[in-house]
Amino acid sequence: MEQALSQVTPGSVVVVGENHGLKTHQNQQIAIMTALRAQGLKVSVGMEFFTFTDQVFVDQYRQGQLSETDFLSQIKWGNPSFEFYKDQVQFPLLSEGSQTWALNAPRSLTSKVAKMGLSSLTSEEQALLPPGFALGRESYRQRFLAMMPHLPNPEAGERYFAAQSIWDDTMAWRAAEFITQHPEQVLVIVVGEFHVQYGGGLPDRIQARSPQTPVWTFSQVNTVDLSPEEIATEMSPSPQYGPRAHFLWLAPAL
Template identity: 30%
Template sequence: MTRLLSLLTLPLLLAACTTVPDDDAGTLYHYRLSASQPDTNQGELTLTQAVERVADADIVLVGELHTHSAVHLLQARLLAGLTNTSRADSRGLALSMEQFSRADQPVLDAYLAGRIGEAALIRDGNAWPNYQSDYRPLVEFARQQHLPVIAANAPKPLVSCVGQEGPAWLDKLPAHRRSQLARELTLTDDPYRQKFMASLHHGDADDNARRFAAQTSWDDTMAESMVDYLNSHPGQRIMHIAGNFHVEGGLGLASRIASRNPALKVALVVPETEAQRDAHVTSGRTADIRVRVSPLPERWLNADEMKQDMIALHQSRSRDCSQWLQP
């Protein structure tokens, strides 16, 4: 009985948090929601108003600053709010996640159905290292409320090989592995590619072209996963979480969704810090909801720290891609 009551009350408790309490200001859990420029009090929204603003979308793309406490708290509250809205208007809701790949869908489904425990989900589902702190609340809410969870992304090893070998490498994959990435990649010189190239500070043209092919492998695969789901489940809506680069400006995921089904209505929820707002030139679509958050600690304090981190990252991504070509 206690467990039943907890399952029934959880969505009500989350949905009741319509505003962020004033006493969390100054902590990394604090956020402000806005429908306009976040540096003014005009257009500020409660959580209830924010949910209402995006409730008519087919897909709500929620950007995240990975490991940011406020953003992950907001994601849980948005999911609860959209779940209540979907029940009120009889539209089903699915949670879609960058953090699981198509190859992990059977494991994720087994966990949602209660056939395996969380340790198996984390191990066999290749969960991100911060799963328990940041993504567990979303998956547990989906499990308790019987929401489908879409493992939307492409497997990281295959994406790394695209970046290492180039997009033509995909043609060598056996069919069961090739199906784990989007059927088509967007490789044209569109605004998303231009933004990505402008973010790079090293590499020659060929290297960077391969890097972009890997980047858009993620966006195209996630977009295709969502569009395919809605084709099979017409009338439902999706809330998708992904890194902010994939969401902001509508240049990544939203553009890839539109190329596959322009009739779908896509809403953007974009977090940003003061420094990001001042440093970045706004391009593309304006967010439907802006989320103002405090900055995370500086990742690097000097060029040497960054260089050491990048060297280690490059070494960790070097792969023997031939193993994936076996039938």
Template identity: 30%
Template sequence: MRRLIVCLFTLVATFVLAGAALAQDIDDWDFSLWDVANGRELSIEAAVPDLAKAEFVYVGEVHDEYATHLAQLAVIRALREAGHEVVVGLEMFERRDQETLDRWLAGKLPEREFIEAFRRNWGRLWPQYRDIFLYCRENGVPMAGLNVPRSVTRKVASQGFESLTEEERGMLPPIACDVSPAYAEFLHRITGAHGHGEAEFQKFCEAQLVWDTAMAVHALDDMKEYPGAIMVVLAGSVHAWKAAMPAQMRKQDPDVTQRIILPQEKGRLDKDAVTTADCDYLMLNL
């Protein structure tokens, strides 16, 4: 029993110290953005007035790179500290599991139980995201699950959109799956993926399009509950590029206002190889 108590005390102390370290990390971190349109480096605070003009601010990530998640949290904090209401949209939570997410935010679900829900949605990456989820719970920031069941996108990737049953299509919002040449070229350019041939690549594109479009529809629907707020969308970079989820959102609502922030990638997405067709800002100093 004594050993159990000591272990539990150590675990709690570790979490408390980790939270304190996080606050210090963000405050001390020399995080900045590259303003693509104007070719200049900005602090996140200096970028906030422009970001706040948007209804949706996408902050792309590399799922297993903690620095990109620290940048996401920095954007959320900066917008809130400037007095803006923020909602966080999540690729890493399925829409059908929103009730679990709401219970976590309300403080009605212990962390150990929420970790199991997180793993069910997104695997074993909780340590990478924990600080964001704690910050939102502690500061009353709503979070919205945007994703569709992974079983659906996996099936589309392997068998094509037409293979979905009526029940499986019912797990999606009403969407079409018409892959344009521009969308296919975008995916080929950033992923280098052609599958094992033209047919396989087509199914890959359909899966990505379903993913991007469904999350865009869900995000627009969710924001009807928060007029005047800004949704910070946390998603993998492949979804956050302007040609991906933001383009599908614009098809749903041509008047939507958006800003896109992506992680810098040396040689492919950096100050010397980026345009406003890709994003509005790059993360620097990661």
């Protein structure tokens, strides 16, 4: 880890994937953040699970102005348990000016697009899209649709991909906005594995919005029940999509 993270400099974004709800993956995220801080870097944390429209509540919670119960009520937290993510949310040192940054689009927006398409959005809903919104690249679309084999028709697949693209591009917009405002910091993004893998999702959108920002990706591979051959397959670059991430963390995770 020390060797990998030695390349991270102020103004960088570090995107760390996870399988949601695995405590081992959350612990490994904290290990990465702690190692970055040990290098003398100021670390802020971007959370996929918080919508950017709730940033005020995130700030109030971190500053002790909202109790945890009231905070979770305000942001309508569901599953998994908030206990899985409390350490990541509370990791930034407010005394250093570090922040917990809400990244995602409102779920009401992406749910509507998944069901009815982009054309169904009202002008008020369109205003919630990130500036200059763009769909993900074609290779990412192909990989996404391959993971959705039970959709009723191709139109449904396009709607779901549009919703996925809103997630990615909104998070990228927020990440780029943060780094522009805080070039002295490192933003560590906690996000689901699919958004990280092969660079086509969130990392690609960050680079499109902020070409000069160094983006480093970590993919966590849960080796529970995997044979040596299966682990080798997970580690090997895809013939179609290329390397899975800059760095892979292989470990049994529960």
